[in-house]
Amino acid sequence: MSLIEAIRSALSAIGANALRSALTMLGIIIGVAAVIAMVAIGSGARERVDSQIKSLGANLAIIQAGNVTQGGVRLGAGASSTLTDEDARAVAAEVEDVVASASVITTRAQAVYAGTNWSTTITATDLDFFAAREWGLAEGRLFEPEELRRGEIVAIIGQTVAKNLFGDSDPLGQMFRIRNVPFKVIGVMAGKGQSALGQDQDDVIFVPLDTGRRRIVGRNYARDRSVQTIMVKFASEAAINPGIEQTRALLRQRHRLMEDQEDDFIVRNLTEIANTATAAASTLSWLLAAVAGVSLLVGGIGIMNIMLVSVTERTREIGLRLAVGARQRDVLSQFLIEATTLATIGGAVGIALGIGAATAIARFAGWPFVISPQTILIAVGVSGLIGVFFGFYPARQAARLDPIEALRRE
Amino acid sequence: MPLIEVRDLSRVYDLDSGRVTALGGVSLDIEAGELVAVMGPSGSGKSTFMNLVGCLDRPTGGHYRLDGAAVETLSGDGLAELRNRKLGFVFQQFNLLPRVDACANVELPMVYAGLDGKTRRERALNALARVGLAERAHHRPMQLSGGQQQRVAIARALVNQPRLLLADEPTGALDSRTALEILALFQDLNREGVTVVLVTHDAEVARHARRVVRFRDGHVIADIRQEPADARAALAVHDSAAPMPEAAE
Structure with missing residues (x-):
């Protein structure tokens, strides 16, 4: 039997129990959707940070005129005009690695x-x-x-x-x-x-x-x-944090601040701010990865379960196939292909759902998302592998049936 | 050389309750072109005999040559190939795949023989025509009567041009008239040169065979040749006595 025929026959077996097959696929669907969303959002966040850094200019720190306290009233950032262009020249001249x-x-x-x-x-x-x-x-x-x-x-x-x-x-x-x-x-x-x-x-x-x-x-x-x-x-990126420390020390000295006085300026590392976004996205990614892992495992077990049921239901069919000349490996591959087809369809639906979920999350959180052809190939491959892995045991059970027993089974 | 050459064939089951001898040293030859009925009550060993002859089971002792091949020496795949090329099975419950049409059911043995789709379709339609079901090739089993389903099963058994047709209670699930039709079909096929072994507990069925082998307690107790009843003539009598519309095309 050619592979295409085998897949067609597997599809007809899956279609014969459409609802049951759909429910079985659910685990795989959710798992693959989570993987797709995870990768899409993760790489989207990374891309956004990259483009942010690119549009800002890399390795930037910003010094703002900061809080001053006048008679016990704290006026907040930018309230004072403590910074001068002489400060800027001093930073350029005295802090290391300033471009x-x-x-x-x-x-x-x-x-x-x-x-x-x-x-x-x-x-x-x-x-x-x-x-x-x-x-x-x-x-x-x-x-x-x-x-x-x-x-x-x-x-x-x-x-x-x-x-x-x-x-x-x-x-x-x-x-x-x-x-x-x-x-x-x-x-x-x-x-x-x-x-x-x-x-x-x-x-x-x-x-x-x-x-x-x-x-x-x-x-x-x-x-x-x-x-x-x-x-x-x-x-360089490595120079930012030591540079910021030196800048603070320099500005405190230039502004004649006492030990117990607050900074009258604020220094921010812009690259760090951009990286915070990546950290949030990567937390979400890990969460999705956990969901994906559990769903794929549960989905795989679901497939194994339904294939075992299917083998039991179709015992007479298996007996007949053996009687008309199917070898053990023919029966094995028939059920393996069926499990793999089931898992792969689940994977395909999961990809569609994952793209949808990534779009929704991206819109809601204001993140971009990136879906690469590799991601989709990997998702299809993984779901196929799950089919093979979890389908193997039921398929072997089918292949090892005794044809006489199988034909006698009601 | 006989088509089937069985020498001292035995099958012993090791059960928890002890050893059970289902078949105890049977020797038998069946020539090509015969129509043999294997008879006996349940537990007589006739089913065990049929399973062994059908290469579905392995003997625990003795020898069996099918068309010259020593069956007891073959591997699982070897037995599968023998079932595929040299044997055709017909069962009491038809055992058709419900999801596909008659044509696809008949194609099944050829799928495992590795034939391409076009050849399979061609040969399946020929086999269906041979059992009188050319018009029903694209009906599913559910849309066919019991007699028609059994004809599809016979077409499936014939399609790889086997040396032997093994029928296990082929009329057991059919009414008496349809049973006569199926027996007539076996007789027709036998006249065309197909070797047929009918396993049955029903003496009425066995009347239509030229040779009857009786089993009891795992042994052959009788092997007689007779003038077979003609199923077609009986059909004509049946229909003139109680006129009925043709059940099958």
Whole structure:
């Protein structure tokens, strides 16, 4: 009997007891679905972290101006303006393995060009920012050191701003206004897309740090050298944590904090934040793996059970097959193929269900998911193997039947 | 050389309650082309004899040659091949597979003979035509009468052109008229050269054989030749006495 015929005959045997077969497959279905969902979510989470790191720039730490206590009132993060661009320069100069240390001040403002206007994020910063974010230009140029030093009114715009303010015309060299200050466009950034949180990173205008501080943010910052955040890029992932410790020590010293005083700044390891997401996803993955393992085992036992029932029910059929010339191995392979077909169908249904579950979980938790052809092949292979493994004992029972006894059985 | 050559054949069962001799040293020859009835009450050893002759069981003593092959020396696979190529079985309960049609049932022995699908279908339809069921090839057993089911089973037994047709109480589950039809079919097949062994406890069935071998307590107690009753003639008489519609096509 050819394999295709054997499978067709197995399918007809399975179809003859459709409900029973479906119930038997349930364990395999749930098990395989859990495996598929697990792998899809696990690799999706990994991919998201990778893309987050890629879009942020790798090995970043962020220093925010932090909590200050004034007369017993704790004002929370960002309330003070304790950080300065001199801090940023000091970090660059004194902390080991620092590749870039950018001062950043961010605000929102309306940009006006000819008849149109557009509300966007204004980021006042220096050249280290572009190095830290690993972000290049689409056209034009970055700020000249002289422009930064003198606080000239030039701007580099993101793709979204370019499209909304200038439409199809070339923005390079054009003048537009922010808070009535005329800026000249000297560059357009390359597209960066959405951030991990769904923000449009291209909806931004960069201006030199001093220009932003004096002309856009206004008086508050004009008196001093303060900045909102300092973005520090380290040479490697391993350098981040020692670097953060050194940075803290350096800033405490520069801010003349006493032993018993809290930090007036907050340092965050962005790579670590991204990795937390992976940890959560991997917890879920392990949970699903446990469900999958148990379900597959129970499913396998279910298949073994139903095959034993089937062998008992079809004893006369087996006797007849032996009488007309089936060898033991013919009967063995018939029942093995039946068990394997049963398990594989369960696996296929499980794959469909698993993709559905992964889609649902991904949508609910806001995680991406990835389903590779290898995952599906492995799932089919595993369910087939379960069929062979748990089908072997019943099939051997069938093959070892005595034809006389089998034919006599009612 | 006889088709079946049995010498001092015995079968002893070791049971918890002791040794039971089901067959105690039987010697018998059956020539090709015979129509033999094996008779005896239950426990006489006739079923044991049939199982041994049918290569479904192994003797505990003696020798059995089927068509020249020493059966007691064969392996399990060897016996399976012998059953497949040289023997055709017909059972009291027909033993058809309920899920597939008549044609597929008849194909079954050829599946294990390793024939391809096209040849199988062709030969199965021929065999069904030979037992008068060409029209019913695609009916499932449930859609056929008892007599028709037994014809399908006979077609299945014939399809590999066996040397011997072994029928175990083939009319036991049929009414008397249908039984006559089946016996007539065996007689027709025998006239065409098929060797038939009928195992039965029913003297009425045995009347239709040319030779009757009687078993009792594991031994042959009689081996007689007779002029067989003609099943077709009996059918004609039966139908003229009590007119009935044809049960089978």
